Amino acid sequence: MTRPRRLTGGTPPPVPSVIHAGALRVRGRVAERFLAGHALAPEDAIDFTPDPADRAAFDRLRALGVVRQAGGRWWFDLVAYHLRQRARSRAAVLWSIGLALSLAGLAMLLY
Known part of the structure; x- marks a missing residue:
C-alpha cells in the first residue's frame, strides 16, 4: 500500500477575524x-424597528x-461609533482643561 502524497509548505487555513472585547x-x-x-457589517444587517422610546x-x-x-436592513458601524466617541471625549477633555485653567486663574486673582 502506498501512502497518499501530501503537499508541504502550504498556506495555513484562514483565521476568522477577532474583535477585541x-x-x-x-x-x-x-x-x-x-x-x-451581530449586525456589525453590511452582510450581517438585521431588520430593525426601534421602539418609540x-x-x-x-x-x-x-x-x-x-x-x-x-x-x-440595518447594521451598526462599530468603527464610526468609536471614532465619534473618541472625538466627543477629546472635546470634553479640552473643555475640562480650559475650565480648570480658568478657575485656577480666577483663584489666583482673588487670593
Whole structure:
C-alpha cells in the first residue's frame, strides 16, 4: 500500500477575524440590540424597528453615520461609533482643561 502524497509548505487555513472585547463596549439600548444581533457589517444587517422610546437615539445614530442601511436592513458601524466617541471625549477633555485653567486663574486673582 502506498501512502497518499501530501503537499508541504502550504498556506495555513484562514483565521476568522477577532474583535477585541474593548471594541464591543457601547452605550445605549439601540447599540446593544445591534451588537446582540451581530449586525456589525453590511452582510450581517438585521431588520430593525426601534421602539418609540428609542426612536430619537436611533435617528441620531443614523444622522451620525453609525447606523447604516444595507438593502432595507440595518447594521451598526462599530468603527464610526468609536471614532465619534473618541472625538466627543477629546472635546470634553479640552473643555475640562480650559475650565480648570480658568478657575485656577480666577483663584489666583482673588487670593
